[in-house]
Amino acid sequence: MTIKNNNDWSELDFFGDKANEETNLFNRKISWNEEDPLDEKYIEFLAPHSRRYFSRLRPLFSFEIKNLRSLNGFSHILLRDGILFLLRFFQRFPEPTGFHSLLFIQEDLAFIVPEAWSSKVNLYKTVMYERKNPSHPENLVLILNLHELQSQEILHKLVKDNSNGVKSLAILPFFNQMRGEDYLDYNRAENLNVLNELFSNNVDLINQTDIGSFSESEHFFINGNPQMIYYSDSSLTHNFLRSGWTSPVYDTIPKGTDDVVSLSPYHGMKLSNYKVPSWQEPLRKRLFEDLNFPRGEFFSNEPALNRDVEDYFKIFYFSKDLLQLSYELGRELYSNKSGSGRAF
Amino acid sequence: MKLALIKKKDSSFWRSCQSITSNLEESYLKLCQNSGHTCEVLTYETHANSLESHDLATLVLEKGFDQVIWLDHYPHPQNLIKVLLKHKGKLPKFIIHLFGDFILQAPLWNNVQDEIEKSNHDFEMHFVCASQKQKELVHSLLNSSNSEDVSVIPFPVDELTFFYNEEDRQKRRIELDIKEDETLFFYSGRLSYQKNIIDAIYTFATYSKTFDPKAKLILSGPMDDLGVPYLGKEALDGTFFFHWEECLREHTDLVDSNRIIYLGNLTHRDLAATYCAADVFLSLSCHNDEDYGMSPAEALCSGLPCLLTDWGGYGSFKAYAPDSVCLVPVLPGEQRHGPHRSLAVKGLASLGTPQDRGALTKLSHKKMGIEAVSKELGVLCTSIDENKKLFAGFNKKFFKLCSLFENNPRAPFRGPNGQYSLFYHELYGAYWKSSEEATK
Numbered sequence: 082m083t084i085k086n087n088n089d090w091s092e093l094d095f096f097g098d099k100a101n102e103e104t105n106l107f108n109r110k111i112s113w114n115e116e117d118p119l120d121e122k123y124i125e126f127l128a129p130h131s132r133r134y135f136s137r138l139r140p141l142f143s144f145e146i147k148n149l150r151s152l153n154g155f156s157h158i159l160l161r162d163g164i165l166f167l168l169r170f171f172q173r174f175p176e177p178t179g180f181h182s183l184l185f186i187q188e189d190l191a192f193i194v195p196e197a198w199s200s201k202v203n204l205y206k207t208v209m210y211e212r213k214n215p216s217h218p219e220n221l222v223l224i225l226n227l228h229e230l231q232s233q234e235i236l237h238k239l240v241k242d243n244s245n246g247v248k249s250l251a252i253l254p255f256f257n258q259m260r261g262e263d264y265l266d267y268n269r270a271e272n273l274n275v276l277n278e279l280f281s282n283n284v285d286l287i288n289q290t291d292i293g294s295f296s297e298s299e300h301f302f303i304n305g306n307p308q309m310i311y312y313s314d315s316s317l318t319h320n321f322l323r324s325g326w327t328s329p330v331y332d333t334i335p336k337g338t339d340d341v342v343s344l345s346p347y348h349g350m351k352l353s354n355y356k357v358p359s360w361q362e363p364l365r366k367r368l369f370e371d372l373n374f375p376r377g378e379f380f381s382n383e384p385a386l387n388r389d390v391e392d393y394f395k396i397f398y399f400s401k402d403l404l405q406l407s408y409e410l411g412r413e414l415y416s417n418k419s420g421s422g423r424a425f
Numbered sequence: 426m427k428l429a430l431i432k433k434k435d436s437s438f439w440r441s442c443q444s445i446t447s448n449l450e451e452s453y454l455k456l457c458q459n460s461g462h463t464c465e466v467l468t469y470e471t472h473a474n475s476l477e478s479h480d481l482a483t484l485v486l487e488k489g490f491d492q493v494i495w496l497d498h499y500p501h502p503q504n505l506i507k508v509l510l511k512h513k514g515k516l517p518k519f520i521i522h523l524f525g526d527f528i529l530q531a532p533l534w535n536n537v538q539d540e541i542e543k544s545n546h547d548f549e550m551h552f553v554c555a556s557q558k559q560k561e562l563v564h565s566l567l568n569s570s571n572s573e574d575v576s577v578i579p580f581p582v583d584e585l586t587f588f589y590n591e592e593d594r595q596k597r598r599i600e601l602d603i604k605e606d607e608t609l610f611f612y613s614g615r616l617s618y619q620k621n622i623i624d625a626i627y628t629f630a631t632y633s634k635t636f637d638p639k640a641k642l643i644l645s646g647p648m649d650d651l652g653v654p655y656l657g658k659e660a661l662d663g664t665f666f667f668h669w670e671e672c673l674r675e676h677t678d679l680v681d682s683n684r685i686i687y688l689g690n691l692t693h694r695d696l697a698a699t700y701c702a703a704d705v706f707l708s709l710s711c712h713n714d715e716d717y718g719m720s721p722a723e724a725l726c727s728g729l730p731c732l733l734t735d736w737g738g739y740g741s742f743k744a745y746a747p748d749s750v751c752l753v754p755v756l757p758g759e760q761r762h763g764p765h766r767s768l769a770v771k772g773l774a775s776l777g778t779p780q781d782r783g784a785l786t787k788l789s790h791k792k793m794g795i796e797a798v799s800k801e802l803g804v805l806c807t808s809i810d811e812n813k814k815l816f817a818g819f820n821k822k823f824f825k826l827c828s829l830f831e832n833n834p835r836a837p838f839r840g841p842n843g844q845y846s847l848f849y850h851e852l853y854g855a856y857w858k859s860s861e862e863a864t865k
Binding site for chain 1: 435436438557602640647648650660661663664666667669671689692698707
């Protein structure tokens with residue numbers, strides 16, 4: 082590990098007995114952060130992307146964090162959040178008071194980190210390893226996460242941008258999973274409209290069980306989560322990469338590159354110091370200057386999240402306004418990022 | 426005779442099962458080509474619901490098949506048998522090829538027995554295992570003292586894909602950068618906890634340090650995170666890679682000098698060429714479902730000597746190729762069984778490349794090739810037709826096994842302290858037994 086700054090993770094132990102013991106404790110969540118009904122509800126809501134997986138970086142969603150002190154038993158953790166939950170996290174904890182660990186967040190979401198947290202945050206991104214004899218698969222499996230306010234325009238662009246030169250396109254769709262009566266308030270018409278549009282392009286819709294008969298030498302995949310609303314780190318992505326599949330979305334680097342924590346023989350996570358890149362500056366300005374995040378009025382009406390029975394009966398522990406803002410930021414993020422020549 | 430070959434419409438999730446079903450089908454087709462029998466392949470959806478079972482049963486009865494051959498490990502034939510038992514007339518006889526998941530499917534077989542009892546029908550069924558030890562395990566659950574109630578016929582290997590070819594060996598060794606004087610050990614199959622991959626790496630490392638510092642080990646196949654489901658030990662996705670990485674970090678000298686190489690998933694063609702390129706096949710698996718072993722079977726057919734644990738179906742390979750298979754005793758553990766490592770190291774040292782790999786290919790094809798197996802299947806079908814060797818029901822031990830699965834499906838063999846239960850040790854007694862003793 083080569084880079085050093087205030088949020089120095091170069092001294093972090095990802096390997097060795099002490100680190101393994103911490104990781105082991107982290108994975109036995111029942112012993113330090115028992116899952117409550119609210120966690121269960123969100124994990125289910127985001128399935129299959131939210132499935133837990135093993136990593137030396139200790140991944141979890143911020144909605145699982147009941148208090149910051151509970152994280153101090155670990156030298157570092159990784160937040161799998163998308164825009165929405167990350168906004169909510171920093172709104173709940175505007176300052177890192179009592180927090181003596183380090184966070185890793187997805188590098189595209191660096192613009193959300195408040196100044197007060199900047200010395201406690203570092204960044205990660207998923208990368209694939211170069212292969213000796215790479216195959217050149219020509220059939221695309223597109224994983225689509227059909228959220229209620231997702232922009233049809235972006236999804237269409239996503240399909241269009243990635244269909245060139247592709248022999249066949251199959252879509253593996255997922256909807257948010259609802260519990261109890263939550264489905265009554267859930268607007269799924271938009272999702273179905275998106276599917277309807279895609280159907281008209283004669284796209285194959287497939288189930289996850291169909292993937293078993295596909296081969297990684299003939300197929301590649303894209304986990305279509307361009308706006309990163311609910312999550313930035315999907316276990317489904319890792320399952321595909323772990324099985325040897327490739328995706329044009331992720332950078333390819335030589336195996337053994339510094340500052341990378343491996344998750345399989347084929348992929349890992351590249352770590353870097355916290356820094357907001359220039360293409361994210363407009364988003365940061367919007368959030369911090371226009372809306373005075375995280376203490377501004379716009380954010381003061383968020384539910385208290387007492388994790389009591391009322392929270393259990395509501396699927397949303399965030400306001401509709403915050404969700405709307407997340408979608409807007411997500412749209413801008415996608416557009417700025419692709420405008421800056423990067424894959425989404 | 427008119428045979429119905431039934432298999433799942435889609436391929437199995439497991440790669441070895443894909444080969445097994447396809448090769449079994451090929452063997453039966455060959456049998457029919459070379460005899461007066463006829464056969465037809467019928468397919469079943471993955472979930473095999475009652476409605477589809479009804480349609481399939483109607484088809485089986487209308488076409489007047491004499492025997493139904495069950496070629497796949499999943500779905501289970503219970504629904505089809507249930508529908509057929511409602512038919513008043515004569516039913517075809519069933520030949521069931523059992524896979525490694527027979528124990529896992531015990532409650533479903535219990536349903537079949539219940540249906541047979543309810544129907545008062547003379548339902549005739551015969552189990553075929555792929556190895557002697559699996560036969561012993563299955564037979565120990567039957568209400569019968571006649572050991573002929575269960576047959577042993579190996580899962581066939583496609584001899585046109587897996588055979589020794591010197592040219593392929595040389596070419597592949599160049600591709601893999603293996604020098605002429607370097608001994609190449611090869612493991613192919615799932616990389617999983619119960620497959621004892623970590624033991625294999627340690628064994629190789631010790632061998633390399635002690636006997637042959639130039640030796641190389643190549644591993645191929647997908648990694649999976651199955652823990653020990655019989656004990657309720659589940660693992661998060663990605664956990665196996667953690668153990669793999671930890672193990673390789675202890676052997677950085679071997680990794681950095683390319684003497685331990687992981688190739689990932691191989692195509693059939695590359696797999697066959699790698700068997701040719703290698704000098705010894707190595708698998709120290711103690712997996713619960715190791716009823717046979719397609720990888721060792723393919724390796725032997727490629728003229729490659731094998732070092733295997735004396736566990737489950739692996740024992741049978743010693744009988745097929747006594748001079749080219751070395752069996753390593755298994756040491757029982759409370760939560761994990763492993764190979765006797767020092768004997769495994771000795772075994773690696775004792776196995777050399779045979780003088781004539783072509784002869785080993787020939788011998789193995791004679792025992793496990795599609796052609797050879799089709800002849801054995803012909804004998805089996807005739808004896809079944811003559812009402813020999815038919816299923817006589819399950820015994821009390823079997824019903825206890827089903828009850829354990831039904832009461833605690835997530836950890837059926839977990840003892841009071843989290844270890845394997847005494848019942849498990851009794852059940853898998855045949856898998857432990859030394860193959861030499863079994864042969865005596």
